[in-house]
Amino acid sequence: MSSRQQEQSVIESRTFNLPVDNIDTDQIIPAQFLTTTERHGLGQYCFHSWRFHGDGSEKTSNPLRRHDPATQQVLVAGSNFGCGSSREHAPWALLDFGFRAVISSRFADIFRSNALKNGLLPVTVDEAVADFLLDHPDRAVRIDIARHTLAIEGYGEFEFPLDSFSAYCLTRGIDQLDFILQHEDEIASYEGTDAPRS
Amino acid sequence: MSQGLTLFEKVWRRHVVREETADTPAILYIDLQLLHEVTSPQAFDELQRRGLKVRRPDRCLATIDHSTPTTPPDADGTRHYATAQAKAQVDLLHVNCAAHGIRLHGWDSPNRGIVHVMGPEMGATQPGMTIVCGDSHTATHGAFGALAFGIGTTEVGHVLATQCLLQSKPRTLGIRIEGELAAGVTAKDVILHVIGAIGVDGGTGSVIEYFGSTVRAMDMESRMTMCNMSIECGARAGMVAPDQVTFDFLAGRPLAPAGAAWERAVADWRALASDPDARYDRLVEIDATRIRPSVTWGTNPGMVIAIDGLIPDRADAAARDALEYMQLRGGARLAGEPVNVVFIGSCTNSRLGDLRAAAALLQGRRVAAGTRVLVVPGSEATRQAAEAEGLDRIFRDAGAEWREPGCSMCLGMNGDTAQPGDLVVSTSNRNFKGRQGRGVRTVLASPLTAAASAITGRVTDPREFLGKKA
Numbered sequence: 001m002s003s004r005q006q007e008q009s010v011i012e013s014r015t016f017n018l019p020v021d022n023i024d025t026d027q028i029i030p031a032q033f034l035t036t037t038e039r040h041g042l043g044q045y046c047f048h049s050w051r052f053h054g055d056g057s058e059k060t061s062n063p064l065r066r067h068d069p070a071t072q073q074v075l076v077a078g079s080n081f082g083c084g085s086s087r088e089h090a091p092w093a094l095l096d097f098g099f100r101a102v103i104s105s106r107f108a109d110i111f112r113s114n115a116l117k118n119g120l121l122p123v124t125v126d127e128a129v130a131d132f133l134l135d136h137p138d139r140a141v142r143i144d145i146a147r148h149t150l151a152i153e154g155y156g157e158f159e160f161p162l163d164s165f166s167a168y169c170l171t172r173g174i175d176q177l178d179f180i181l182q183h184e185d186e187i188a189s190y191e192g193t194d195a196p197r198s
Numbered sequence: 199m200s201q202g203l204t205l206f207e208k209v210w211r212r213h214v215v216r217e218e219t220a221d222t223p224a225i226l227y228i229d230l231q232l233l234h235e236v237t238s239p240q241a242f243d244e245l246q247r248r249g250l251k252v253r254r255p256d257r258c259l260a261t262i263d264h265s266t267p268t269t270p271p272d273a274d275g276t277r278h279y280a281t282a283q284a285k286a287q288v289d290l291l292h293v294n295c296a297a298h299g300i301r302l303h304g305w306d307s308p309n310r311g312i313v314h315v316m317g318p319e320m321g322a323t324q325p326g327m328t329i330v331c332g333d334s335h336t337a338t339h340g341a342f343g344a345l346a347f348g349i350g351t352t353e354v355g356h357v358l359a360t361q362c363l364l365q366s367k368p369r370t371l372g373i374r375i376e377g378e379l380a381a382g383v384t385a386k387d388v389i390l391h392v393i394g395a396i397g398v399d400g401g402t403g404s405v406i407e408y409f410g411s412t413v414r415a416m417d418m419e420s421r422m423t424m425c426n427m428s429i430e431c432g433a434r435a436g437m438v439a440p441d442q443v444t445f446d447f448l449a450g451r452p453l454a455p456a457g458a459a460w461e462r463a464v465a466d467w468r469a470l471a472s473d474p475d476a477r478y479d480r481l482v483e484i485d486a487t488r489i490r491p492s493v494t495w496g497t498n499p500g501m502v503i504a505i506d507g508l509i510p511d512r513a514d515a516a517a518r519d520a521l522e523y524m525q526l527r528g529g530a531r532l533a534g535e536p537v538n539v540v541f542i543g544s545c546t547n548s549r550l551g552d553l554r555a556a557a558a559l560l561q562g563r564r565v566a567a568g569t570r571v572l573v574v575p576g577s578e579a580t581r582q583a584a585e586a587e588g589l590d591r592i593f594r595d596a597g598a599e600w601r602e603p604g605c606s607m608c609l610g611m612n613g614d615t616a617q618p619g620d621l622v623v624s625t626s627n628r629n630f631k632g633r634q635g636r637g638v639r640t641v642l643a644s645p646l647t648a649a650a651s652a653i654t655g656r657v658t659d660p661r662e663f664l665g666k667k668a
Contacts, residue, residue: 021516022398022498026630031611035265035283037239037290039351049632054618080399083432083498084628085609086334087237088350106399109368109434110334114350163366165222176352177248180360183216183225187253187362190215190227 009171011100011121011143016072018063019134023077024084025111029093031085042089043096069098074141076103076133081122082111091115101143103150105130116166117176123150123160145171202473204370205439206405209345209470213328215362223364229327231357232313233260233300235291236611237332241355242294250359252298257361259322260295260302262288263312265612268574268601277305280613298358311577311603314338314545318422319579321451325440325467330357335545335627336435337428341421342448343440343470345405348429368434371404372478375412377487382661384555385420386547386625386644388412389427390492392484394502401433404479407472408438412486418447419551426546427627430499439471491660494629494642495532496520501629505533505647505659523631524639525619532641533657538620540571540652541634542645543601544608547625548576550583552645557589559649559660560596562668566655571598572614574606598652610634623651 033045051062058065075094081104082090091114094102101121112122123143125133132155133139140153145167151157162170169176180187203211210226218224238260245252252258265284271277279285288304295302303310309320314335317323325343330336332354339346349363356363373392393400406428413421421438428436438444445464448454455463490504497520503509510517511528521528526535542548542556553575565571573593575581581603584590590600607614608626615635616622622640625648629640643651646660653663 020519024498024628024630026609026628026633030632031264031609034236034611035281035287037243037287039240049636054636080402080432083398084334084429084630086332086348086350088240088332088352106402108399108432109402110348110350110429114352117350117352163223164220165364168221176364177244177356177359179222180225180356180362180364183362184360186215186225187227187360191361 009144009146011073011145013073013100013141014071015074015076015103015133015137015139015141016067017134017137018075018077021078022080022083025082025087025090026084028082028090029087034087034089036089039088039092041096042093043098046093046097067098072138073098073100074103074143075099075101076130078134079105079127079130081107082115083108086110086114088114088118091118091120095120103130103133116170119170121145121170125150125158125160129158201477202475204472204476204478205343205407205437205470206345206370207476209326209328209343210367212326213345218367223366225362226328226365228330228357228361228363229257230317230322230329231258231354232317232329232331232333232336233258233291233295233354234264234313234331234333235262235287236264237351238294238354239287239290240351241332241358242298244352244355245358252300252358253361255299258300258358259317259320260291260300261310261313261316262291262302262304263603264605264609266604267612268604268606268614270602280611284612308578308582311580312545312548312605314422314426315548315576315580318342318418318447319451319577321448321454324448324454324463325444326470330363334429335426337433338422338426338545340425340428340435340437341418342444343437343467345435345437347435369404369479371401371406371433372481373406373408373484374410374481375408375484375486376410377412377485378415379412379486379489382491382646382664383489384644384646385416385423387489387492388484388486389424390494390499390502390642391489393427393431393499394492395484396431396482398430398498398500399432401428401431404433406433406436407478408436409472413438414441417551418443419549422549423546427499430627440467441471491644491647493532493647493657494640495524495526497523497629497631499627499629499642503532505657533659535621535657537569537623537651537655537657539616539622540569540648541574541607541622541624541626542648543572543574543576543606544624544626545576545605546627547645548574548580550580552625553580553584553589556645556649557592559646559663560598560652561592563596563653565597565652569652569655571596571652572601572607573598574601575603577603596652607634623648623657
């Protein structure tokens with residue numbers, strides 16, 4: 001997918017907060033929008049039932065009403081972000097909505113994997129750091145992907161875990177499928193000798 | 199002497215094409231990829247864009263289940279999809295599978311069904327395999343001692359093109375469950391209890407192995423129900439070591455080995471069980487004798503109580519928010535709440551044993567006035583078997599709807615949804631806000647609890663019906 005993925009090494013942005021734990025992928029994009037066969041244009045459905053009534057009118061309680069896509073490209077959310085369904089439509093929707101990174105004290109495994117494959121950066125921080133950000137909305141942050149650091153204005157700089165392979169792919173736009181394809185000989189050899197019965 | 203290996207480690211080691219390094223994840227070989235219409239279109243697109251072929255169509259198995267209607271077709275065969283886009287998605291899977299030589303079990307197949315019901319029924323799911331699908335409930339197949347997990351669409355494309363995945367080795371979580379289950383308590387109650395105990399993120403980063411006397415005593419359907427919901431505590435996968443119960447289930451299935459190959463396979467499968475001195479990164483002990491029929495009261499699968507217990511009186515924001523959405527009060531009972539809809543189905547609980555359990559309660563009884571009951575078998579084969587023993591008649595006579603196989607109201611993307619504000623007692627796996635329709639309140643439960651609630655029209659402890667004739 002990384003042909004579409006822009007090379008990026010630093011994200012400078014203000015934060016936007018959704019102070020809710022266990023935000024599942026059904027919230028990020030409800031199943032009714034999964035009949036698409038495209039991966040583009042899903043931002044309109046992002047957090048759809050949080051933003052809109054059944055008749056399509058906007059909810060006064062819409063927590064994303066004040067989101068400014070021009071300045072707030074970093075989402076800060078509660079713990080266990082992206083739990084539930086494996087739908088990759090969730091990072092596609094978040095990216096199309098205007099987010100480039102999500103900060104949480106914990107990410108669900110499949111969401112994290114899906115996000116990294118699409119250039120949406122999951123930034124895992126200690127609970128204290130997450131709590132600070134959740135208490136201080138619209139904060140200026142600087143995320144350096146190559147150095148795995150998150151700098152928060154007036155608070156400090158923190159390292160976050162990012163495996164070197166993902167960092168390499170993210171910063172250079174290298175594709176994971178290309179990497180596997182480079183090892184085709186080993187795959188063929190495995191299939192020839194070790195393949196379990198099918 | 200080297201440390202013994204867990205079931206997971208044995209399966210992992212058999213499939214490493216290239217070891218993990220400091221800079222790169224392992225390349226893991228995938229024996230079987232299951233495909234369905236929702237999470238595959240963009241993966242096939244990517245292959246086409248790059249000019250790649252499907253490497254091993256013989257290691258793919260496809261079905262249609264999520265976007266498909268569960269109402270019968272018209273006399274002329276017309277199916278009533280929720281939207282034109284849903285039909286287009288199903289049609290596209292037919293096009294993609296035909297173009298790449300992949301076996302697709304569509305409307306005309308006697309095997310079509312929910313992907314996680316169909317695979318085991320056909321014998322495609324076997325011990326020691328690596329199995330993936332663009333669906334988080336792929337962990338179901340771990341009941342056979344396979345390493346099975348859900349992946350995203352980009353990874354579906356990776357497996358289509360290379361039959362491999364990049365993976366970092368997960369941690370292991372052993373869950374030992376000991377003791378006999380009380381009457382009226384099922385595998386669904388066990389897994390809800392486990393998720394309630396360790397939390398919705400208690401398994402994150404881990405592969406679970408379920409073991410202990412309770413697990414050994416379970417049939418394959420029960421083991422599937424339990425492994426199915428491993429993702430609901432955040433685990434990548436759930437596994438049970440294969441044993442005679444597993445082999446007896448698989449013997450004679452269309453895609454299982456036969457003849458001399460069967461004997462060799464069973465000998466090989468027996469060696470997969472965790473060694474006695476194997477260690478897990480973390481171990482959790484569960485006393486099964488204390489488990490009661492369990493239900494969820496909130497908006498994630500970790501918000502669990504015993505059905506005769508009280509809704510927790512918690513002051514935290516998550517609980518307050520969940521109670522407000524569910525229109526429930528902390529400190530009150532959930533049992534007795536009026537029920538609008540009962541859904542018996544999903545990859546968690548739509549197999550023959552689930553349908554038999556629900557039918558046993560409903561036989562000779564009536565669904566409560568004002569309560570709608572949907573029974574959706576997991577596959578065509580399950581439907582045929584259920585109809586052969588008259589279960590459809592029992593459900594219909596009781597006033598329930600007997601539908602065609604599919605995911606249906608588990609996630610409602612085929613239009614099988616409830617109305618805003620409805621309380622649904624559901625045998626599915628997720629009670630997230632809006633999952634079964636906008637504003638719908640979901641209570642996860644076993645088929646027994648669902649059937650008992652259908653009869654009374656209220657959330658009901660199935661033990662009230664135990665041993666009682668209609």
